[in-house]
Structures are given as C-alpha cells and as structure tokens.
Amino acid sequence: MLWVKALHLIFMVTWFAGLFYLPRLFVYHAMSTDQTSIDRFKIMERKLFFGIMTPGAILTFVFGFWILLMNGWASYSGELWLHAKLACLLLLLVYHIYCGKFLMAFKNDRNKHSHIWYRWFNEIPVVFLVAIVILAVVRPF
Numbered sequence: 001m002l003w004v005k006a007l008h009l010i011f012m013v014t015w016f017a018g019l020f021y022l023p024r025l026f027v028y029h030a031m032s033t034d035q036t037s038i039d040r041f042k043i044m045e046r047k048l049f050f051g052i053m054t055p056g057a058i059l060t061f062v063f064g065f066w067i068l069l070m071n072g073w074a075s076y077s078g079e080l081w082l083h084a085k086l087a088c089l090l091l092l093l094v095y096h097i098y099c100g101k102f103l104m105a106f107k108n109d110r111n112k113h114s115h116i117w118y119r120w121f122n123e124i125p126v127v128f129l130v131a132i133v134i135l136a137v138v139r140p141f
Contacts, residue, residue: 008063018053023122
C-alpha cells in the first residue's frame with residue numbers, strides 16, 4: 001500500500017512540475033521573435049507535454065485509483081472531501097488538455113494569446129495544487 005501511495009505522489013509531483021513549467025515556456029515562446037528560439041521552444045514544449053506531463057498524469061490517475069480500490073471504493077462513497085478532490089482532478093485534467101491545445105497552436109504557428117495571458121494561465125495549477133493537497137490531507141468535510 002505504501003509503495004502505491006509513494007508512486008502516486010511521485011507521479012503527481014512529476015505531473016505538476018510539467019503543469020507549472022509548460023505554461024512558463026508558452027510565456028517565453030509568445031515573447032520570441034527569432035526562428036531559432038521559436039523552433040527550440042516547440043521541441044521543449046513537445047517533449048515536456050508528451051514525455052513528462054502526460055505520462056505523469058496517467059500514472060497519477062492509475063496509482064490514485066489503485067489506492068481507492070485497495071481501500072474499497074464503497075468506504076469512500078460518503079466522503080465529500082474525496083468527491084471535491086476528484087472534481088478538482090477532473091478540472092485539472094481539462095487544464096492539461098488545454099495545455100495540449102495551446103501546444104498545437106504554437107506548433108502550427110497559430111498562437112493567439114500574449115505572454116501576459118500565459119502568465120495568468122500559469123497560475124491556475126497553483127490553485128488546484130493547494131485545493132487538492134488540503135482536501136487530501138486535512139479532509140475538511
């Protein structure tokens with residue numbers, strides 16, 4: 001059980017590292033004007049999204065659901081904190097998908113947002129991280 005929980009946390013940290021860093025790359029990419037930098041950011045973004053973030057997200061969910069199954073899903077059915085945490089995770093997954101959408105826009109040279117917009121977009125995972133950790137650790141309701 002502790003190995004599964006440790007792996008869940010390791011991949012959650014991996015996923016969040018990518019969720020924090022990819023939009024920061026978008027900030028710098030949106031500010032770039034020379035082709036060398038633009039090409040470099042495209043490579044970095046692709047490798048981060050497909051090589052680190054997405055596997056981290058998948059494995060976070062795999063080990064998280066494994067924990068739920070090992071503890072008996074029915075034992076959590078009335079736990080409001082868990083439903084709130086799962087809702088946050090669903091919204092975080094939507095954020096992840098949007099990151100992929102922006103990645104494709106940059107790849108095809110069709111970005112429509114400024115570096116300032118991406119600076120604000122970059123703050124969203126912080127809110128989710130705080131909420132998810134509080135819900136999982138404190139279990140306020």
